[in-house]
Amino acid sequence: xxxxxxxxxxxxxxxxxxxxxxxxxxxxxxxxxxxxxxxxxxxxxxxxxxxxxxxxxxxxxxxxxxxxxxxxxxxxxxxxxxxxxxxxxxxxxxxxxxxxxxxxxxxxxxxxxxxxxxxxxxxxxxxxxxxxxxxxxxxxxxxxxxxxxxxxxxxxxxxxxxxxxxxxxxxxxxxxxxxxxxxxxxxxxxxxxxxxxxxxxxxxxxxxxxxxxxxxxxxxxxxxxxxxxxxxxxxxxxxxxxxxxxxxxxxxxxxxxxxxxxxxxxxxxxxxxxxxxxxxxxxxxxxxxxxxxxxxxxxxxxxxxxxxxxxxxxxxxxxxxxxxxxxxxxxxxxxxxxxxxxxx
Amino acid sequence: xxxxxxxxxxxxxxxxxxxxxxxxxxxxxxxxxxxxxxxxxxxxxxxxxxxxxxxxxxxxxxxxxxxxxxxxxxxxxxxxxxxxxxxxxxxxxxxxxxxxxxxxxxxxxxxxxxxxxxxxxxxxxxxxxxxxxxxxxxxxxxxxxxxxxxxxxxxxxxxxxxxxxxxxxxxxxxxxxxxxxxxxxxxxxxxxxxxxxxxxxxxxxxxxxxxxxxxxxxxxxxxxxxxxxxxxxxxxxxxxxxxxxxxxxxxxxxxxxxxxxxxxxxxxxxxxxxxxxxxxxxxxxxxxxxxxxxxxxxxxxxxxxxxxxxxxxxxxxxxxxxxxxxxxxxxxxxxxxxxxxxxx
Numbered sequence: 001x002x003x004x005x006x007x008x009x010x011x012x013x014x015x016x017x018x019x020x021x022x023x024x025x026x027x028x029x030x031x032x033x034x035x036x037x038x039x040x041x042x043x044x045x046x047x048x049x050x051x052x053x054x055x056x057x058x059x060x061x062x063x064x065x066x067x068x069x070x071x072x073x074x075x076x077x078x079x080x081x082x083x084x085x086x087x088x089x090x091x092x093x094x095x096x097x098x099x100x101x102x103x104x105x106x107x108x109x110x111x112x113x114x115x116x117x118x119x120x121x122x123x124x125x126x127x128x129x130x131x132x133x134x135x136x137x138x139x140x141x142x143x144x145x146x147x148x149x150x151x152x153x154x155x156x157x158x159x160x161x162x163x164x165x166x167x168x169x170x171x172x173x174x175x176x177x178x179x180x181x182x183x184x185x186x187x188x189x190x191x192x193x194x195x196x197x198x199x200x201x202x203x204x205x206x207x208x209x210x211x212x213x214x215x216x217x218x219x220x221x222x223x224x225x226x227x228x229x230x231x232x233x234x235x236x237x238x239x240x241x242x243x244x245x246x247x248x249x250x251x252x253x254x255x256x257x258x259x260x261x262x263x264x265x266x267x268x269x270x271x272x273x274x275x276x277x278x279x280x281x282x283x284x285x286x287x288x289x290x291x292x293x294x295x296x297x298x299x300x301x302x303x304x305x306x307x308x309x310x311x312x313x314x315x316x317x318x319x320x321x322x323x324x325x326x327x328x329x330x331x332x333x334x335x336x337x338x339x340x341x342x343x344x
Numbered sequence: 345x346x347x348x349x350x351x352x353x354x355x356x357x358x359x360x361x362x363x364x365x366x367x368x369x370x371x372x373x374x375x376x377x378x379x380x381x382x383x384x385x386x387x388x389x390x391x392x393x394x395x396x397x398x399x400x401x402x403x404x405x406x407x408x409x410x411x412x413x414x415x416x417x418x419x420x421x422x423x424x425x426x427x428x429x430x431x432x433x434x435x436x437x438x439x440x441x442x443x444x445x446x447x448x449x450x451x452x453x454x455x456x457x458x459x460x461x462x463x464x465x466x467x468x469x470x471x472x473x474x475x476x477x478x479x480x481x482x483x484x485x486x487x488x489x490x491x492x493x494x495x496x497x498x499x500x501x502x503x504x505x506x507x508x509x510x511x512x513x514x515x516x517x518x519x520x521x522x523x524x525x526x527x528x529x530x531x532x533x534x535x536x537x538x539x540x541x542x543x544x545x546x547x548x549x550x551x552x553x554x555x556x557x558x559x560x561x562x563x564x565x566x567x568x569x570x571x572x573x574x575x576x577x578x579x580x581x582x583x584x585x586x587x588x589x590x591x592x593x594x595x596x597x598x599x600x601x602x603x604x605x606x607x608x609x610x611x612x613x614x615x616x617x618x619x620x621x622x623x624x625x626x627x628x629x630x631x632x633x634x635x636x637x638x639x640x641x642x643x644x645x646x647x648x649x650x651x652x653x654x655x656x657x658x659x660x661x662x663x664x665x666x667x668x669x670x671x672x673x674x675x676x677x678x679x680x681x682x683x684x685x686x687x688x
Contacts, residue, residue, distance in 0.1 A: 008572060
């Protein structure tokens, strides 16, 4: 017997996008918001009392739950706060899945789902999004947990809420709707929580609220599901400063909305520019674009050589595409100018 | 089939110590350090750049690892940083244990171990510390993971490093030495990491460094074990501010040592005072005391009524004891004065 479980020995592990230390690069590879968080966040951090450093934080992050309730129109018993959205994903796998209880999700999607399935040693049923019957195929999988990333990464597209509702209705297990990118979308699935007792919505403060560095996400579901998930989370899974900062961020809806509007406007401008250069770019309801170009691998390398980092996966369905985070106007202009040089 | 796994349905969940919102109480129930963290921590937090809020943090918390290496004299490949010590415990259960791979630990001890075993659906072999053959009993359990909390909570006692080394040598699985309280002890087990390839040391910034609110812990082990644990942790499990603050804290060894010395000095004074009142108090190598008193449950309630919160567990071996965190001089004086009133 080795020290590690066999599924862990086998595992490659999730590889996060490259985080260059150099500030002088254009970093549009991990879907961070190009703009800083609300000034209220900085105020909360700078005014933070050392008394709350030495003490354990609120186990359930009540300050944040209270503020989020008002914004979302749900009860505090409907919210679980987590150490980034990834923590909620991990909690759900540990709560619902094991060797006898599978997970199902449409692909291509966030590659962490597959890693978490291997970690939990549960079978992953992967249904190609393109299938005509993808909804029925997900239902037929009879999984304990079904995940749909919506809007989806890396495709940037969104499935209509009614269709997701139909899926929730047909499933016998839990439906986790990963809405990490929903702040940039035209609709969301929050209203399904009231209607279906098996729906969990995942939200993140990393993208729309510019707080990827802070690790703060949350789940929204009926109170019974939330109570079960609370048993699985670490006792103090979010820290005191993150609670204070995330609370300040979600309270400042005016800043949030203007930040999101700026990203969406740049997204549409960048899409047009990339299309002019001959790249095929799908509609995006996220803060990134998926651009199709036959020689994507080479293009990725040439951009990296010039200090511009985008995301490239060398897999059968993605090797002809690049995922490009919407940057600042300056980032996007530099990308377009550099692409022009490379492609000419 | 219910939504949750059966082991999760059954689970009561870990109950953290009471966190009163009122600042006007004496809170000596969850082993927090009574003194604030190093002023360098506040500097790091107040000077934190918003640029590092919008970006993802260092996946491996390299700044902290670099600083910790210098203090501990190990390589950065020997350190994994975690969202509090609890995160490392969770990672170890997920890495080593499952239905076919047990965990073993001496009891009474940190009650989270049992909860994590239930969450991972692995059998827990619990060996009473009092047993003459507790070491052999742990070895005979042939567990994939053996945990020893050292110094132990809630008993405040420590097993000698040589004895732990003997245990590591005999075990076929991994030995996790939970040193969350070791900053207040007379010796530690760090030197066992070089000698035994199955030893993982858990350390916490919550106690000696006064950073319970920040959630920062770390593990030290040989590079191969660390690499395996890295595959299990969440990609970005510690946040950017926590990394900056914990790095500042561990760099300020002068402040740390003076803080720990103050706690130890108060601990000995409080022990003497409690003994004068007729409580039986064991030797402590932690920042808390375990005090024996026949009517502990009643005493706990009377103290709480007077705004003094200590920890009480109504279990067979602990119902005649109170666990009392060493507070400030003022906290400890108030406890002693109040006890005098109650007991007279």
